[in-house]
Amino acid sequence: xxxxxxxxxxxxxxxxxxxxxxxxxxxxxxxxxxxxxxxxxxxxxxxxxxxxxxxxxxxxxxxxxxxxxxxxxxxxxxxxxxxxxxxxxxxxxxxxxxxxxxxxxxxxxxxxxxxxxxxxxxxxxxxxxxxxxxxxxxxxxxxxxxxxxxxxxxxxxxxxxxxxxxxxxxxxxxxxxxxxxxxxxxxxxxxxxxxxxxxxxxxxxxxxxxxxxxxxxxxxxxxxxxxxxxxxxxxxxxxxxxxxxxxxxxxxxxxxxxxxxxxxxxxxxxx
Amino acid sequence: xxxxxxxxxxxxxxxxxxxxxxxxxxxxxxxxxxxxxxxxxxxxxxxxxxxxxxxxxxxxxxxxxxxxxxxxxxxxxxxxxxxxxxxxxxxxxxxxxxxxxxxxxxxxxxxxxxxxxxxxxxxxxxxxxxxxxxxxxxxxxxxxxxxxxxxxxxxxxxxxxxxxxxxxxxxxxxxxxxxxxxxxxxxxxxxxxxxxxxxxxxxxxxxxxxxxxxxxxxxxxxxxxxxxxxxxxxxxxxxxxxxxxxxxxxxxxxxxxxx
Ligand SMILES: Nc1ncnc2c1ncn2[C@@H]1O[C@H](COP(=O)(O)OP(=O)(O)O)[C@@H](O)[C@H]1O
Ligand SMILES: [Mg+2]
Numbered sequence: 363x364x365x366x367x368x369x370x371x372x373x374x375x376x377x378x379x380x381x382x383x384x385x386x387x388x389x390x391x392x393x394x395x396x397x398x399x400x401x402x403x404x405x406x407x408x409x410x411x412x413x414x415x416x417x418x419x420x421x422x423x424x425x426x427x428x429x430x431x432x433x434x435x436x437x438x439x440x441x442x443x444x445x446x447x448x449x450x451x452x453x454x455x456x457x458x459x460x461x462x463x464x465x466x467x468x469x470x471x472x473x474x475x476x477x478x479x480x481x482x483x484x485x486x487x488x489x490x491x492x493x494x495x496x497x498x499x500x501x502x503x504x505x506x507x508x509x510x511x512x513x514x515x516x517x518x519x520x521x522x523x524x525x526x527x528x529x530x531x532x533x534x535x536x537x538x539x540x541x542x543x544x545x546x547x548x549x550x551x552x553x554x555x556x557x558x559x560x561x562x563x564x565x566x567x568x569x570x571x572x573x574x575x576x577x578x579x580x581x582x583x584x585x586x587x588x589x590x591x592x593x594x595x596x597x598x599x600x601x602x603x604x605x606x607x608x609x610x611x612x613x614x615x616x617x618x619x620x621x622x623x624x625x626x627x628x629x630x631x632x633x
Numbered sequence: 634x635x636x637x638x639x640x641x642x643x644x645x646x647x648x649x650x651x652x653x654x655x656x657x658x659x660x661x662x663x664x665x666x667x668x669x670x671x672x673x674x675x676x677x678x679x680x681x682x683x684x685x686x687x688x689x690x691x692x693x694x695x696x697x698x699x700x701x702x703x704x705x706x707x708x709x710x711x712x713x714x715x716x717x718x719x720x721x722x723x724x725x726x727x728x729x730x731x732x733x734x735x736x737x738x739x740x741x742x743x744x745x746x747x748x749x750x751x752x753x754x755x756x757x758x759x760x761x762x763x764x765x766x767x768x769x770x771x772x773x774x775x776x777x778x779x780x781x782x783x784x785x786x787x788x789x790x791x792x793x794x795x796x797x798x799x800x801x802x803x804x805x806x807x808x809x810x811x812x813x814x815x816x817x818x819x820x821x822x823x824x825x826x827x828x829x830x831x832x833x834x835x836x837x838x839x840x841x842x843x844x845x846x847x848x849x850x851x852x853x854x855x856x857x858x859x860x861x862x863x864x865x866x867x868x869x870x871x872x873x874x875x876x877x878x879x880x881x882x883x884x885x886x887x888x889x890x891x892x
Binding site for chain 1: 638668779781782784785787788789790791795799800803806881883884887888
């Protein structure tokens, strides 16, 4: 579905040259939920923007369904980290969700239906008439998610979407994303710096190294696909996987060249 | 309920005080140039009859409206182009800075050379003075569009005209309104000045006429009427702004509550 091959991105500007991503290669299968973890500043957002067609890579290529990505591909939705700044403050919640659909010249009745569905699935039916700035941070992020859902994407990219919401809301939103992924069969690439979140959500976890960034490790998360906050997080297998990812991330932060052999379980990259 | 009443009292206190001071200070005045307020007020209805309002005030207002509207359209359109493209900005900025620094009234004689002394000249004078604050503020507003918002729109395929309408102009609207507000007071000033130069009707013309005929109370009523007109226009402007920028005031109030 999504192929990232030899991706490299160097920011050039005003005498400063930042190599945000050195050489990234991975694939995400159709209908897969993959989590990307890595230390902050390692180029996760850069990677996501390249995949979304919002940034041109310096080298390498990105293929979506076999076709190279050169601009924002149709059928892809992005939920940004800065949710507060990604909603249009001059539009009510309903209009925010509806705007991308309007742009597709979708009939009004169908638009209404999709907006109502999307807002219902994030539990914000009553907020349709409110302005984004009248809502709490968690609710704003749910609006951004609803907008992505109403768009009916084949691929959903999420950039640390829950980094700034409180723990309870975060747990709810995690279950929401997993539930939607299972219900709709979409492909999800989920970026986070939270190891627990990555293990809880993902079918597969990619650990990125610190900058200059490469894929350090890929782990299949062989937890049952029925997960819930209460039981999954205390399961012994969860703890094991968590420890493995943790060790990798720590090693990545230290910039260790070779992964510590004792915590590494060889996992074939699922595609 | 108590709050708006208090605000009204506070808003009216100073005007009432000033008028009272004027009333009593001028009450016994025998100076022809400074007639008692009482005389001015009794002259007012005699001077500003329905006929005069139609023949002098209406033409003034129409010129103001035409010049202001032209400046608004031109200023927003050019400002959007200049604000959107870095290259265009680099080319235009020095010229803009120069033109902005030219005091608009000196344009009157120049424009008279090209546009004669008719309505076209007055509309052109008003437009050429009003356009700068609109243009410069629009440039700033368009430049300041949040990059996250911009990328979100691009990601969802909102480009071209839709992007301009739903993202760029809406995002710049607070600055555009700042420019429009400054332009309104400049417009009123230029309306009066252009009519003082060469005209056969209009508010500015009438005030100068009265002064030349030593109809001093009449002159003062004209000034009073101008003040009232300016006040009324600014009230209308505020009502429009409150409607269009409701979201902006709400956003600011909410970010003040939780910074
Ligand atoms: N527009 C930009 N211009 C220059 N450097 C940038 C830009 N965006 C990000 N960077 C740099 O690229 C690196 C990776 O940033 P980012 O992708 O935001 O990391 P992450 O999302 O993993 O925290 C950082 O060192 C950052 O300073
Ligand atoms: Mg980031």
